[in-house]
Amino acid sequence: MENFVQEYTKKLIELLESLEVKVLKEIQQSLENTLKNNSKIYIIGNGGSAATASHMANDLSVGLKLRDIRNFNVESLSDNSAVCTAIANDIGYDNIFYAQLKNKISKNDLLIAISCSGNSTNILKAVEYAKQQGTTIVGMTGFDGGKLKELADIKFHIATQKGEYGLVEDMHMILDHILYSYYISLKPETKSTYTME
Template sequence: MNFTSFIDEYLEHLNRVLRALDKNELEKLEHLLGSLGEDQRVYIIGNGGSAATASHMVNDFGVGLKRRGKLNITAVALADNLASCSAIANDTGYDNIFYLQLKNVLRAHDVLIAISCSGTSPNIIKAVRYAKEKGATVVGFSGFDGGELNTLSDIVLHAKTEPGEYGIVEDVHMVINHLLYSWFIQKGPVL
């Protein structure tokens, strides 16, 4: 196979996975984001490339939409605090890096967006279980077979792929971010 053929196959595969997304779940997330109150917080968690997606989502939802007078979302990407993540990992274990940042801070009316390609990352699942105990809404961005994250989430955005297709899953998660961001931009003034 040459590179041009690979490009065509990759883009066709990405398109198939995007088209298979559950539009009802996308509508639920759009409604949730559009109806957040000023006292609600959105915490976003992910590892590796998913941590980068979490940061990007905070930029788009927490800054971009606010700056343009569209939505007033207070969003925090918990992987962005390197000092906290490394201290927690060193002192109590990597499984706690998100859970301990949420402990006694997350409230029942807040939202946790958990991003995990496998849907099985122990630190993600521990934080999601804590959020469920607190009564917060959990939005799961997953891939592969969805793992436990799909089962625990109130809103499931699942990019169904073969295990190990990180690039496709991460692409889909970023498209969802930009799809929602672009929707709120074109929707007109909200604030």
């Protein structure tokens, strides 16, 4: 166990040190563009990446709004189990994100797609549809990046051995916390403006 922990943390530190600040700035600017355009941020992911999508939606929407820092319009498309299971049951799991975006997402919106392998069929179908609409795609990937890395306009790629889900998902979550903490740092004295009366 001790050797494993040392090796894991060593790899994680190496990945952190390899982060490209330029890419983080591009992602942050793409978020800002949705405010300028009065548009929406959609986030999609399966499994652990669905949890990351939910966490990002929480941090970037309510987390910042309650502190009067930013009022991003963010939705994680994994969050409504009734919608996801209805689509999966009626027309197939590959459509759970595409069907939610169809005739809804626009060129001024932003789609953040999270997939460790970069090859999840339901992610790719949604991304390909969004690209047809002219939507900017942020691809959060791992391993060799898969097809999502090729399709993404902004590539947050964590290069690891295939199957190192823990490290990739750690880094994806760290991206969320970097973005959130950056915005909090713009107004460090601010706590939630909402109080229980």
